[in-house]
Structure formats: structure tokens, C-alpha cells
Amino acid sequence: MSTARTIVGMSGGVDSSVAALRLRDAGEPIAGLFMQNWADDGSGDCRAEDDRRDAVAVCGRLGIPIHFRDFSREYWDGVFAHFLAEYAAGRTPNPDVLCNREIKFKHFLDAAHELGAEFIATGHYARVVVDGGEAKLLKAADRSKDQSYFLHQLGQEQLSATKFPLGDLRKTEVREIAREAGLSTHAKKDSTGICFIGERDFREFLARYLPARTGEMRTPDGRVLGEHPGVFYFTLGQREGLNIGGVRGFEPAPWYVVGKDVARNVLYVDQGADSAYLHSRTLWSETVHWIAGAPPAARFTCMAQTRYRQPDQACEIVVRPDGTLEVRFAEPQRAVTPGQSVVLYDGDVCLGGAVISATDAALEQRLREHAA
Known part of the structure; x- marks a missing residue:
């Protein structure tokens, strides 16, 4: 049983390092927890052991305890199996969205509670505010790093128990804070791409599972x-x-x-x-997740993103009786991709989102009609 009130998810990167540092310096009783989410597949491309060493070193430097949990089986069942099924169906999934919902804000949160903590904290670039008893997910101050898109599947229970200490910082500030504190991760390169593929060739990796x-x-x-x-x-x-x-x-x-x-x-x-075949104005989604627990109305206007870091796009939302969405954009959208997520915003506030199931792109519509 930990005496920490907040458990920080330590990834071995600079963001989680500074998240822990800021909480410690604010007087918050904290401990770290390193999650292993991918079992080493023998390729030599998995950086988990290096990341583990960096997480241990940072916690040692900060003078806080660190715990370890292996979630690789839960990751395979809750994230990777879905990832493969989506690719096999010809869609393009977003495993980061599922990883947040199924691992970081489910199994990690459960582990923190088992350790006696009330809260978890991560190095995500996002903000949480509680307004009138309702937890709201807001975009980060650094819009170029904002990760609310990946967090849109979280609900009231998760957000009310979560801290995002980097939400008001820019990435350059985070690295400078880490450097001044003598943290070994201050210059560590950001991880890119899909976490379990790392730097290796995507096609070669996928071919192992989908011939x-x-x-x-x-x-x-x-x-x-x-x-x-x-x-x-x-x-x-x-x-x-x-x-x-x-x-x-x-x-x-x-x-x-x-x-x-x-x-x-x-x-x-x-x-x-800019091929005309890449453009659509309407999309339809799977069942939507509302962060507040319910939509603001059955029909309303807001802004939306259909991919990470896309500028907000004006649209009209129609919430259908079965809980899915019809999203009509004010301007044609390029390469809206089934399997990815449409995430809805009211200013800085993330309302929620859903997986895109179809669009009105001309070729996609023609292929659907041929398949019917």
C-alpha cells in the first residue's frame, strides 16, 4: 500500500518526468508507476527496457518510490486485437485512443486505487477543470501538442480522478524545466508513430499478423x-x-x-x-461517447477534428436515435477515414467523439452500393 495520494504514470520520457516533478514541488504526495504494455517480441525494436531504466532514474532523482505493472495481456486483448481486426476490415484504427480508454485510464487507474491513491497523473498535454460538479476536458495551452483528441473517450469517473500537470505549459518549457532539474530525460527524443511499432517499418510489422x-x-x-x-x-x-x-x-x-x-x-x-475522390462533406459514426454523459442537444453546431492536430472544422451535429452521429461539415473535408475518430469541441472544451464508420465521398459511396 502506497502513502501517495497521486500515482504518476512514468513512461520514461520527458513529459511524465516533468509531470512528476511539478506535483512533487507543489507538495503533492506522489509515487511513480511504470506500465509495460507491450511484451518484447524479440525484434530488438521494443524500447520498453530503456524506458523502464529512465523512469527508475527519474524517480530516484526526484526521491519518490516507483511501482511496476505488466499490462501487456490487457493491451493485447483490449487494444491490439481490435487494431488488427480493423486493419483486416480495411479501416485505419487509432490505437492511442483505445490505449487511453482501456489501459491508462482503466487498468492504471485501478492499480493506483489498489495502491491507496485517490488520483492518477500523466504527461498528456490537456487540462481538466471541475465546474459545478462536472469534470470537463479542455485543450492544452500548447495547441501544437494538445492531446485532448486522444482522450475524448474518457468519462466523469476517470477525469475527476486525473491530473494533467503539463496542461498550461509549452513543450519547450517542459524540456527547460527538466534540464534545470537535472533530469536525464530532458533531451530524450519524443516517441513517434504507433507505440508498439516504434521506429520499425509499419508494413513489415503488420505482415507478421496480416499476411x-x-x-x-x-x-x-x-x-x-x-x-x-x-x-x-x-x-x-x-x-x-x-x-x-x-x-x-x-x-x-x-x-x-x-x-x-x-x-x-x-x-x-x-x-x-486535392483529388475530388478524397473529399467528403458528411460523415456517419459509430456510437458516440459524451464526456458529460449526454449530448448538449439532439442537433447543434460545434467544431470537430477528424484527425490529430487538424485545425477545428465547423460542422452541424445530428445525434441519431441509436446514439450514432451524422456530422455535416461547412466545408469539404480531405481524407476523412473510417476507423479514425471524429472529436467534437465547443471552444476549448472537448465534448466527446466517436469512431468514423462512413462518409459521403463519391468513391466510398459507389463501393458501398456495389457491396450491398
Whole structure:
């Protein structure tokens, strides 16, 4: 049993290091906890042991105890199995959203309570305020680092027990605080991409679990341009990895993925980053999660993001009787991707969000009609 009131999720990075430092300096009784969420697969690409050592070193420097928990089985069942199923279905999932809901703010929160703590804290760039008994999730002061998009599945119970000590800081300030405090993580490179893939090749990693099956690469009007190595390796708007050289009868302009037909194993491509086939004005979602527990109205206007770091987009929301959404945008949106999340905002306040299930993009609609 810990005597700490707050348990800080120590990832071995600079953000969680400074989160712990700020709480300690504010007089909060804290301890650290390092989560192992991915079992080493023998590839040599997993940095978990390095991160663990860095987390231990920082806690030693801060003079706070550190605990350890292995959530790799829970991660596999709650996050990775879903990740694979989505890719196999031709969608592009966002494992960070699921990891926050299923691991960091569920199993980690449970572990903190088992240790006798009231709160957890993480190095996420976001803010929580309690207003009239309601916990609200707000964007971070540093908009370029704001992570509320990834946290939109959290509810009242999680947010009321969570602290985000970095919510009012810029990333440059965080690194400077860490450097002045002599924390070994002050210059550590930020992790990029999907956490369990790390720096390795995405296609090679996915091929271990979803064997490649080559198929035709076509233009939207059906002309065959070549072969793709596996339709689920690609996502809408992607340019890299197509390996399309000069094609007779076409301008020497870059090609982009504009659609996927998983059933027929066909990848559709078109020229130009602004291809009309990449644009939509309406999306439909799976069941929405409201941070407040209920929508503000059955129909309302707000701002939305359909991908991380996208500028807010004006839209009208229609909450359908089955709890799903119809989102109508004021302007056409590029590469809105089923499997990703649409996250709703009222100013700085994150209202919640949902997984995108479909859009009115012309090619996507045509493929749906053919499949029906």
C-alpha cells in the first residue's frame, strides 16, 4: 500500500518526468508507476527496457518510490486485437485512443486505487477543470501538442480522478524545466508513430499478423496501373509506398490512395493531393461517447477534428436515435477515414467523439452500393 495520494504514470520520457516533478514541488504526495504494455517480441525494436531504466532514474532523482505493472495481456486483448481486426476490415484504427480508454485510464487507474491513491497523473498535454460538479476536458495551452483528441473517450469517473500537470505549459518549457532539474530525460527524443511499432517499418510489422495478398491498383474509372502489396497496408490520402512511376497517358503528377475495396482486394489511386475522390462533406459514426454523459442537444453546431492536430472544422451535429452521429461539415473535408475518430469541441472544451464508420465521398459511396 502506497502513502501517495497521486500515482504518476512514468513512461520514461520527458513529459511524465516533468509531470512528476511539478506535483512533487507543489507538495503533492506522489509515487511513480511504470506500465509495460507491450511484451518484447524479440525484434530488438521494443524500447520498453530503456524506458523502464529512465523512469527508475527519474524517480530516484526526484526521491519518490516507483511501482511496476505488466499490462501487456490487457493491451493485447483490449487494444491490439481490435487494431488488427480493423486493419483486416480495411479501416485505419487509432490505437492511442483505445490505449487511453482501456489501459491508462482503466487498468492504471485501478492499480493506483489498489495502491491507496485517490488520483492518477500523466504527461498528456490537456487540462481538466471541475465546474459545478462536472469534470470537463479542455485543450492544452500548447495547441501544437494538445492531446485532448486522444482522450475524448474518457468519462466523469476517470477525469475527476486525473491530473494533467503539463496542461498550461509549452513543450519547450517542459524540456527547460527538466534540464534545470537535472533530469536525464530532458533531451530524450519524443516517441513517434504507433507505440508498439516504434521506429520499425509499419508494413513489415503488420505482415507478421496480416499476411500480404497482392492485388490490382486501379484508377477510380477502373484502369489497372499495377499491383499493390496488400490493401490494408494503405490508408486514404497516402502517397508513400505506391511505387507508381510514369504512366502512359497520365501527367507526371504524384498518386494518392483514394479508396479501398477489401472484398475484391483492389486499391484505388488518383493523381493530385486535392483529388475530388478524397473529399467528403458528411460523415456517419459509430456510437458516440459524451464526456458529460449526454449530448448538449439532439442537433447543434460545434467544431470537430477528424484527425490529430487538424485545425477545428465547423460542422452541424445530428445525434441519431441509436446514439450514432451524422456530422455535416461547412466545408469539404480531405481524407476523412473510417476507423479514425471524429472529436467534437465547443471552444476549448472537448465534448466527446466517436469512431468514423462512413462518409459521403463519391468513391466510398459507389463501393458501398456495389457491396450491398
